[in-house]
Amino acid sequence: MAVNYIEYKKAELRSNCPECFSTDGLVIIFAYRNEKNKLFERSTSEVQSTMYCTNCDTVIYPSRWTDDIERVFAYNKKLAQPPAPYFKFKPLSLILLLAIIAVGITVAFLIMRF
Numbered sequence: 001m002a003v004n005y006i007e008y009k010k011a012e013l014r015s016n017c018p019e020c021f022s023t024d025g026l027v028i029i030f031a032y033r034n035e036k037n038k039l040f041e042r043s044t045s046e047v048q049s050t051m052y053c054t055n056c057d058t059v060i061y062p063s064r065w066t067d068d069i070e071r072v073f074a075y076n077k078k079l080a081q082p083p084a085p086y087f088k089f090k091p092l093s094l095i096l097l098l099a100i101i102a103v104g105i106t107v108a109f110l111i112m113r114f
Helices: 067-079 091-113
Strands: 002-013 026-036 040-053 087-089
Touching (some): 002 040, 002 067, 026 067, 040 067, 087 091
Antiparallel strands (some): 002 026, 026 040, 040 087
C-alpha cells in the first residue's frame, strides 16, 4: 500500500527564522494522508505539518519554535481545514466483487438443483 501526503494548504509567515533570523522565507505546509492500493484509494483525517525556511533551506522543528511562531502556527492550523476523508473503490475491486457474486449465485443455483 502506497502512503503519501497531499498538500492542501501552504502559508508564508512573517516571523523571524530561528536559524538565519530572516523575516521573510518561513513557510508552513499542511498535508493530509492518502493511501492507494490496487483495490481502493482513501484519505484519512491525519494531518502532517512541516515548517521550513526558504532563505537558509532548513526544516524548522517544533523544538526551535519561538512563541510568535507557535501563535502563528496555531492560527494557520485553524484556518487550514483538511478536506473530508473519502474512500473510493477502483474498477478492479468492483470487477472482483461482481465475480464473487456471480460465483456465489451459480453455486447456490447448482446446490438447489440437486
